[in-house]
Every structure is written in structure tokens, then in C-alpha cells.
Amino acid sequence: MTKRTLGTYDHEADAAYFPIAPRxxxxxxxxxxxxxIEGVGGIVLxxxxxxxxxxxxxLGARSLLKPGTLARAKRIG
Structure with a gap:
């Protein structure tokens, strides 16, 4: 079974992006x-x-997301 990428995660910026549209x-x-979200980060749609x-x-992905969600994201930073 291969690991499926859910989105991308920039470790340095602590930001994750999850595309909804295929392209x-x-x-x-x-x-x-x-x-x-004051003191934590935010969400941009x-x-x-x-x-x-x-x-x-x-934004502030480490605080707002479950660790398993970030583990499935491709790291870009």
C-alpha cells in the first residue's frame, strides 16, 4: 500500500495547503x-x-491539525 499525499506542508512556514480542485x-x-485564529494561526479559503x-x-498547521494529517502531507520546506 502506498502513502497517499493529502496536500503540502511547509515546515519552516508552519503552513499546509490542501487542494480541493484537481488542478x-x-x-x-x-x-x-x-x-x-488569534494566537494560533488561521485558515485561508x-x-x-x-x-x-x-x-x-x-497557517499554524502544527497547532491546528492532527499529527497524522501532517504526516500524509508532502513536506516542501
Whole structure:
């Protein structure tokens, strides 16, 4: 059984990105909703111009996500 990558995790920035859409083209994400979680980080939702959710970025990922979730993410930093 192979390990499936759930998203990407930048260890230095403590940020994880989880794509929802199979592919996100340059310029496709036109709106971001930012939800700050004071003292911990935040969640950023990327939407296209039709309002479809493209992906989710988690800032402060070590505090906000389960360790198993980060273990399945590809490390990029």
C-alpha cells in the first residue's frame, strides 16, 4: 500500500495547503476568505470567480491539525 499525499506542508512556514480542485491554474483563484485564529494561526479559503472552493491553506498547521494529517502531507520546506 502506498502513502497517499493529502496536500503540502511547509515546515519552516508552519503552513499546509490542501487542494480541493484537481488542478488549479494560474489566476484561477480570485477570492480568498481569511479566518484568523488569534494566537494560533488561521485558515485561508481560495475560491474561483464562480465561488467554487479550490483549496484550503492552514497557517499554524502544527497547532491546528492532527499529527497524522501532517504526516500524509508532502513536506516542501
Amino acid at each position: 488549479i491554474r494560474k489566476g484561477q483563484a480570485v477570492r480568498q476568505d481569511v479566518h484568523e 481560495d475560491f474561483d470567480k464562480k465561488g467554487r472552493l479550490l483549496g484550503v491553506e492552514v
